[in-house]
Amino acid sequence: MADRETGTYDRIRRQAYDANMAIYRSGLIVLTWGNASAADHDAGVFAIKPSGVSYDELTPESMVIVGIRSGDVVDGSLRPSSDTATHQRILAAFGSVGGIVHTHSPFATSWAQAARSIPCLGTTHADHFAGAVPVTRHPTAQEIDDGYEAATGDIIVEHFREHGIDPLHVPAVLLPHHGPFAWGPSAETAVDNAIALESVARMALYAHQIAGSPPAIPDRLQRKHFERKHGRGAYYGQPG
């Protein structure tokens, strides 16, 4: 293997490992119900958690390297996460996505199980997601039986394309009766978005309990909050 490849693999393995450990430590994960990946689009590969390995036993070296186009394992001795094909389809479709996190975090999963998108009710949500976090369609019987994980990724991509949603403007989605996927330009931001998603899912549930059907945040306020953090004239945080 060329030195350059080794360097790339080491770097994304480390990023994927750090992201997997971060979601574990954040409390979003129970048992082994989660996985994170880190991509290098120039090299055409991503690193992902091995399947069924407990978080105590994970190491950066155990992360599996997979081709973004092919979906084939290109380096690593363990089997990749069973959700690998979902990550692969999202990464193959969206070159702006550099890392993906899948969890069954309870509040986001509760909205997914109710097959309801999470409406944008406040500025906490608007800081991270420019509008509702959508819920996709159900997979068909054939999609469930044949290539389920790849079909799941295709359904996510289809939803964002059909609705003209920029995946970096709304960096998360809910799969009905399943749970959330979150992503970002890097694995690290994907973790932040997965944590933010769980938090806004919880607040949206409480707002519904308080108000029945709480009003959506006014458009202008929603745009203001997203754009001051992510827009062209972003001014949140310290100048880089």
Ligand SMILES: [Zn+2]
């Ligand atoms: Zn899952």
